[in-house]
Amino acid sequence: MKKIRACLYLFLLFSFFVPLLAQAKVFKPLVPCGKANPCQFCHLFVMLDNIFDLIIYGLMPVLAVLRLSIAGTRLLLSGGRPDAMARAMRDVTNTLLIVGLVLAGWLIINTILSLIGVVDWTGLKNGGWSIINCPLSP
Numbered sequence: 001m002k003k004i005r006a007c008l009y010l011f012l013l014f015s016f017f018v019p020l021l022a023q024a025k026v027f028k029p030l031v032p033c034g035k036a037n038p039c040q041f042c043h044l045f046v047m048l049d050n051i052f053d054l055i056i057y058g059l060m061p062v063l064a065v066l067r068l069s070i071a072g073t074r075l076l077l078s079g080g081r082p083d084a085m086a087r088a089m090r091d092v093t094n095t096l097l098i099v100g101l102v103l104a105g106w107l108i109i110n111t112i113l114s115l116i117g118v119v120d121w122t123g124l125k126n127g128g129w130s131i132i133n134c135p136l137s138p
Helices: 002-022 041-076 082-115 120-121
Strands: none
Touching: 002 041, 041 082
16 A cells, blocks of 8 residues: 555656656746846736736646646556546646646637737737736846
């Protein structure tokens, strides 16, 4: 039993840290301005965008893999009990649903803004509505 528990902990630890090693994205600092560069009002939106990027590209994949690993382990160790299997499958379904909803949110907003023509009447042709241009003044 101790061997199985040790293998389980090792598997969970491995499945948690592998996505961190595979990430090739380097995140920008959350607060884009500071001592050398004074903050402006537009830097608030840059900070919110940086927080959004950190959650979507940094935290969500790692937490989803961890939660799916735990649910899969529960499913394997359920021993055929219907209530344990149902709980594990519910966890898998909920995790995939949440990831899908989070990723679909951006797609829905982008589709709505494209359909009503925000790019045409606001002049956001160079980067779209999701690009925030706020230069740092020296």
